[in-house]
Amino acid sequence: ETGVTQTPRHLVMGMTNKKSLKCEQHLGHNAMYWYKQSAKKPLELMFVYSLEERVENNSVPSRFSPECPNSSHLFLHLHTLQPEDSALYLCASSQDRSRPGSYNSPLHFGNGTRLTVT
Amino acid sequence: GQQVMQIPQYQHVQEGEDFTTYCNSSTTLSNIQWYKQRPGGHPVFLIQLVKSGEVKKQKRLTFQFGEAKKNSSLHITATQTTDVGTYFCAVYSYNTDKLIFGTGTRLQVFP
Numbered sequence: 001e002t003g004v005t006q007t008p009r010h011l012v013m014g015m016t017n018k019k020s021l022k023c024e025q026h027l028g029h030n031a032m033y034w035y036k037q038s039a040k041k042p043l044e045l046m047f048v049y050s051l052e053e054r055v056e057n058n059s060v061p062s063r064f065s066p067e068c069p070n071s072s073h074l075f076l077h078l079h080t081l082q083p084e085d086s087a088l089y090l091c092a093s094s095q096d097r098s099r100p101g102s103y104n105s106p107l108h109f110g111n112g113t114r115l116t117v118t
Numbered sequence: 119g120q121q122v123m124q125i126p127q128y129q130h131v132q133e134g135e136d137f138t139t140y141c142n143s144s145t146t147l148s149n150i151q152w153y154k155q156r157p158g159g160h161p162v163f164l165i166q167l168v169k170s171g172e173v174k175k176q177k178r179l180t181f182q183f184g185e186a187k188k189n190s191s192l193h194i195t196a197t198q199t200t201d202v203g204t205y206f207c208a209v210y211s212y213n214t215d216k217l218i219f220g221t222g223t224r225l226q227v228f229p
Contacts, residue, residue: 043219106163
């Protein structure tokens with residue numbers, strides 16, 4: 001039983017749709033992350049929120065927009081996606097030190113959202 | 119930038135055989151983490167190594183951190199079908215302030 005819950009588990013969307021992925025952590029952690037996992041590629045970090053402060057990741061296209069209203073919830077808003085954005089999107093949380101972006105704590109992952117863009 | 123390579127990419131073994139995956143970094147590491155992802159599942163944290171030359175064991179799993187803190191290995195003794203999955207190492211990059219995951223080694227165990 002994971003302490004990080006993601007919804008939906010599966011999502012199929014067209015390129016013109018707007019959808020949101022939701023993540024909730026019940027572990028009392030102070031940092032949350034979005035990762036993208038594509039076939040035959042390493043896990044790619046997309047966004048980090050540490051102590052509710054966003055750490056920018058300039059390599060992520062603007063069609064992905066994160067939102068972190070509090071330390072327990074994280075969203076990933078999607079709009080005008082491309083077929084190559086089809087992947088497993090994983091949310092994770094950790095208990096980090098005060099410095100934003102610190103990564104020595106282990107990550108606790110959710111089950112992920114399998115996204116297919118048609 | 120910093121790269122983390124894992125070898126091999128795939129390994130098929132007969133149940134009862136041993137298995138080893140290696141993680142190599144281009145830079146010296148402060149620590150290294152290992153994760154396991156079962157098919158259809160999500161990565162699950164296994165262990166973190168911090169000290170040079172450190173060796174830690176979890177039942178049939180042995181984790182080792184290189185003396186130079188640039189590489190690490192995970193060794194499974196007498197594999198079982200429950201060991202099936204992809205094993206990832208992950209390292210903290212001081213330069214980019216990110217946790218970088220290795221490419222992973224997918225283990226298949228035949229009964």
